[in-house]
Amino acid sequence: xxxxxxxxxxxxIQPLKFHVPQPxxxxxxxxxxxxxxxxxxxxxxxxxxxxxxxxxxxxxxxxIRVLNREGEAVGPWVPDLSPEDLVRGLRHMMTLRSFDAxxxxxxxxxxxxxxxxxxxxxxxxxxxxxxxxPHDMNFPTYRQAGLxxxxxxxxxxxxxxxxxxxxxxxKGRQLPVMYSSKENGFFSISGNLATQFVQAVGWAMAxxxxxxxxxxxxxxxxGSTAESDFHAxxxxxxxxxxxxxxNVVNNQWAISTFQGIARGGSGTFAARGLGFGIPALRVDGxxxxxxxxxxxxxxxxxxxxxxxxxxEYVTYRAGAHSTSDxxxxxxxxxxxDEWPLGDPLVRLKQHLIAIGAWSEERHKQxxxxxxxxxxxxxxxxxxxxxxxxxxxxxxxxxxxxxxxELPPHLRRQRQQIGV
Amino acid sequence: MPRMTMIEAIRSxxxxxxxxxxxxxxxxxxxxxFGGVFRxxxxxxxxxxxxxxxxxxxxESGIVGTAIGMAAYGLKPCVEIQFADYMYPAYDxxxxxxxxxxYRSAGDFTCPMVIRMPTGGGIFGGQTHSQSPEALxxxxxxxxxxxxxxxxxxxxxxxxxxxxxDPVIFLEPKRLYNGPFDGHHDKPVTAxxxxxxxxxxxxxxxxxxxxAVTRREGAAVSIIAYGTxxxxxxAAAEDTGIDAEVIDxxxxxxxxxxxxxxxxxxxxxxxxxxxxxxxxxFGGELAALVQEHCFYHxxxxxxxxxxxxxxxxxxxxxxxxxxPARLGQALRDIMEAR
Ligand SMILES: Cc1ncc(C[n+]2csc(CCOP(=O)(O)OP(=O)(O)O)c2C)c(N)n1
Ligand SMILES: [Mg+2]
Numbered sequence: 001x002x003x004x005x006x007x008x009x010x011x012x013i014q015p016l017k018f019h020v021p022q023p024x025x026x027x028x029x030x031x032x033x034x035x036x037x038x039x040x041x042x043x044x045x046x047x048x049x050x051x052x053x054x055x056x057x058x059x060x061x062x063x064i065r066v067l068n069r070e071g072e073a074v075g076p077w078v079p080d081l082s083p084e085d086l087v088r089g090l091r092h093m094m095t096l097r098s099f100d101a102x103x104x105x106x107x108x109x110x111x112x113x114x115x116x117x118x119x120x121x122x123x124x125x126x127x128x129x130x131x132x133x134p135h136d137m138n139f140p141t142y143r144q145a146g147l148x149x150x151x152x153x154x155x156x157x158x159x160x161x162x163x164x165x166x167x168x169x170x171k172g173r174q175l176p177v178m179y180s181s182k183e184n185g186f187f188s189i190s191g192n193l194a195t196q197f198v199q200a201v202g203w204a205m206a207x208x209x210x211x212x213x214x215x216x217x218x219x220x221x222x223g224s225t226a227e228s229d230f231h232a233x234x235x236x237x238x239x240x241x242x243x244x245x246x247n248v249v250n251n252q253w254a255i256s257t258f259q260g261i262a263r264g265g266s267g268t269f270a271a272r273g274l275g276f277g278i279p280a281l282r283v284d285g286x287x288x289x290x291x292x293x294x295x296x297x298x299x300x301x302x303x304x305x306x307x308x309x310x311x312e313y314v315t316y317r318a319g320a321h322s323t324s325d326x327x328x329x330x331x332x333x334x335x336x337d338e339w340p341l342g343d344p345l346v347r348l349k350q351h352l353i354a355i356g357a358w359s360e361e362r363h364k365q366x367x368x369x370x371x372x373x374x375x376x377x378x379x380x381x382x383x384x385x386x387x388x389x390x391x392x393x394x395x396x397x398x399x400x401x402x403x404x405e406l407p408p409h410l411r412r413q414r415q416q417i418g419v
Numbered sequence: 420m421p422r423m424t425m426i427e428a429i430r431s432x433x434x435x436x437x438x439x440x441x442x443x444x445x446x447x448x449x450x451x452x453f454g455g456v457f458r459x460x461x462x463x464x465x466x467x468x469x470x471x472x473x474x475x476x477x478x479e480s481g482i483v484g485t486a487i488g489m490a491a492y493g494l495k496p497c498v499e500i501q502f503a504d505y506m507y508p509a510y511d512x513x514x515x516x517x518x519x520x521x522y523r524s525a526g527d528f529t530c531p532m533v534i535r536m537p538t539g540g541g542i543f544g545g546q547t548h549s550q551s552p553e554a555l556x557x558x559x560x561x562x563x564x565x566x567x568x569x570x571x572x573x574x575x576x577x578x579x580x581x582x583x584x585d586p587v588i589f590l591e592p593k594r595l596y597n598g599p600f601d602g603h604h605d606k607p608v609t610a611x612x613x614x615x616x617x618x619x620x621x622x623x624x625x626x627x628x629x630x631a632v633t634r635r636e637g638a639a640v641s642i643i644a645y646g647t648x649x650x651x652x653x654a655a656a657e658d659t660g661i662d663a664e665v666i667d668x669x670x671x672x673x674x675x676x677x678x679x680x681x682x683x684x685x686x687x688x689x690x691x692x693x694x695x696x697x698x699x700x701f702g703g704e705l706a707a708l709v710q711e712h713c714f715y716h717x718x719x720x721x722x723x724x725x726x727x728x729x730x731x732x733x734x735x736x737x738x739x740x741x742x743p744a745r746l747g748q749a750l751r752d753i754m755e756a757r
Contacts, residue, residue: 018470026452113543113733164734172734175545191547192505193477226476228508254477256453262476330453387543387734395738402729409698413727417738 023258027328031338036314038340041068041287042075049301053279060270060280063314066289071350079293083357089130089288090348090358091366092150093122097345098367098374099145099155100319103162106378107176107323111386112162114176116142120318120336123288123344124249126150131295132185132217139187139200140219142177143249153184155374159381166391167384173397194220194227197246201236204244204302215243215302223254225269226262234310238276241307245298246278248310249285251317256330273310285315286344289351314341395419423619424611425596428570429459429535432577433497435623437467440495443581445472447482447499447535456501457537457596479509483534487517490532490586497581500536503590504550509534517586518561533580533587538566539647539694540731540740541594541604548593549731551646551695556588557671557704563587563628564671568595568649569616572669575626583628592646600647602654602743631675633682637664640688640753643679643705645669648692648741655746661754663690671701679705680712687718688753692746697725719756724749 024032044064047056066073081089100117107115118125125146132138138147148158160167162176170180180188187203190196200218207214220230225248237244248269252259263269273280279301283294291313298309318336320327352358385391399406399414406414423431437443445460445467451474454461464472475482479500486496500506506513513534520530540549556564565580565587567573573591580587594600598611611617634649639662642652649667656663664682668675683689689709691702702723709721724741732739 020451020469020473022469168734173546173730173732175547175733178545191545192507223477226478226481228478228480254448255456256449257474257477261474264476324456393734395735398727398729398732398735398739410728413697417727 021258021260021264023260023331025332025335027330027332029332031332031335033338033340036340039063039065041065042077044075044077046076046297049297049304050306051279053277056279057274060274060282061267063282063284064290064294065284065287066293067287067347067351071347071354073289073351077290077293079289079296081289081292083352083355085130086288086348086352087357089126089150089292090345090352091370092126092146093288093345093348094366094370095155095374096122096126096146096149098370099149099158102374102378103159104323106162106386110388111382112164112176113387114323115162116177116322117319118143118145120339120343121249121251121285121315122146123291123348124285124313124315127288127291128217128247128295131292131299133214135185135214136217137185137187137200137203137214138217138219139196139203140189141193141196141221141224141249142189143221144219145177145179147186148179148181148184151184153181153186155377156380159378160384163381163384163386164393165381165385165387166393167381168393171397171400172393193224194229198229198233198236201233201242201244201308204242205236205240208240208243213303215245215299217245217247219247219249221254222248222250222252222259222269223257223262225272234273234276234278237308238278241305243302243305244308245295245302246273246308246310248312249315250312251315253317253321253327253331255321255325268312270310270312278308278310280310280312282312282314284341285313286341286347288344288348316341420618421621422612422617423570423574424598424617425567425570425573425591426457426459428574428619429577429591430461430463431619431621432574432581433460433463434466436497436578436581437463437471439623442493443471443495443497444489445497445499446475448475448477448501450474450499455499457593459535460499479505479507480512483509483512483517486532486534487512487520487530490530491520491528495531495581497533497535500534502548503536503538503552504547506534506536506552510555513556513562513586513588514559518559521585522561529584530586531584533577533589535577535589535591537593537596538590539592539594540736541600541647543733543736545733546730549736551590551693551726553590553671554695554699554701557701561586563673564590565628565669566590566592566646566671567669568592568646568667569614570611570619571616572626574619575624576628576669578623579625579628582625587628590646594647595650600650602651604737604740604742626669628670629673629675630670631666631668631678633664633678634667635663635665637662637686639663639686640690640750641666641679641682641686642690642692642746643668644692645671646694648694651741651743651746652692654743655750658743659747659750661750663750676708676712679709683709683713684716687716689713689717689721690746690749690753691721691723692725692741694726694741696728697723698728700725719753722749722753
């Protein structure tokens, strides 16, 4: 090529084309999950925790599953959980679902401003919490209340937060569901997506710096992995081999945006870890046993100074994003019925029945008991007020906790408001 | 003439701009297929195709960074940040890049783009759906900052912003989106469809940047406001019976100093009103300018009525919000001041 030809387009060159990924189906169309490839339960190998990350790159592209279609637990990932443990797990998930239903209704009744449900994703946070130690720290998003419920955090306290009432532990300052409980290993939730993901890495680094034994768990949604903080978390976790479990909850949607917009051309969200040398696993997020088993594997790695693990939970957001959202505008109405990994509660229930540890009758009874417990908690919480009636946090609380000590300018402002 | 809500007017502005100029592209989180969580871009993807209106990954730095690249190429991106409270990841791109591109390249590269974002409280959105960060933009050389208070202005200003050769921050008071809001959160209010300023021409028109407008003539005191607070100012004037003049700035940078000076020279008293926090807020700039330019006409110190210097609380929203009661007290105080 002569020098004046260099850089010139050949005559045959095509115009460039702009690519925007599209979901398989939209409202009015038939739901289509044919691109979600689901391996057989029990088919994925379970490597030792000290495996060389480069030997398990395929785990970032598969899905670890334990419960098969018949409700049997099969394969190398079957965890060491007793029937009693599993019944407890089922009850946690049922409690979360019942809690969601009541709070969703309370929002509709105008008792609070906003709510976010977990429908279809209950197994992820409920099972993970059981695998974690009592003193470890989660850096959650707004869709992991199972971390609190499975740790027996009082439902009343959660509801008081949702109602922003006089007993709200957050003093009315935070949007509903933005809980915080250091004692329960639950970092204060931020409304700003992804910020917590890198903070979890810092917490884990601190624990290592102090030769502590506690580890951290970072949480993020599929859509939020696009934020820079996600990538910063991976590089810091990789560089410092931080004792952290990096959890990506892929519920297929980020409000109206399907996961292909955040994932782009990479095969999976888990595969994001590979470039950082972080072992990455994908797990059936609607399979309580599989979630527990994979969480345990990743937690053990962190605990044994083997460094971070990236886990992608493949699940589906069966409900609306929040009470401000209506998914019928952007996805087929009955898409959730077609979700190939089913309902986590139904699957665990089916398993428990299959092993003779549960029955339809006991399930009905448990459902009624749980509903009664949630309703009693709600009554108690409402006795301390709801957003628009009854006991309220004080206007004084606006000014507290901005700093450790109230500075003079805030004291003046507080005087102005007369509280 | 058609009646529009703020949302419809903003949508119509983008529609008109996209229809007239192929270089205008619109993107942001949930902006494409769905049409935005507040529906401001509803229908634009259908009308103009996915390469001119599309969904972005949840990365504000990515949205603004790619918009800058597009602007450098020669497009005119009009991007949406879902809430102003989520613009911080993009702040480096806005401040270090968009704002200075023309200057640092001596005009070799420019950045004709608009960054739209819902701002302000009043919807029980808590601390991450309520902020008013306008001062974080007005403080940056190279940015223009707009805050409309009604549908007519919103459309005309947004078209002007899209046609502007420099980066423009377009803050949309979300309390006004669907209306109705007449300053009081606890009283029945008039819907946008009954407000004169919801009469919005279908086609192209602009409201020039840098021109304030007097919303209410008065002789006793000047209230300088913008966005949601214009409605609070009108309500407080009504409630107190004090003959206040209400100036709606519409554009903060460039600022219509003449309009401010003319009003304050006439009334001799001035209250600056905004929802954002007090310390280092845009009100400080306004108060300083009034002091510099109108000192010998002032009969009382300039007052500021603003949000408190705290994060925006959820339950105590209306104790935080500088509503007509707080402004009314300030009006009475400034009339007594000597
Ligand atoms: C920095 C930032 N940008 C945008 C938003 C608005 N927003 C709230 S939730 C959400 C979608 C998140 O989707 P995903 O990460 O998949 O989590 P999911 O809701 O599905 O659990 C968006 C865009 C936000 N809260 N913070
Ligand atoms: Mg998601």
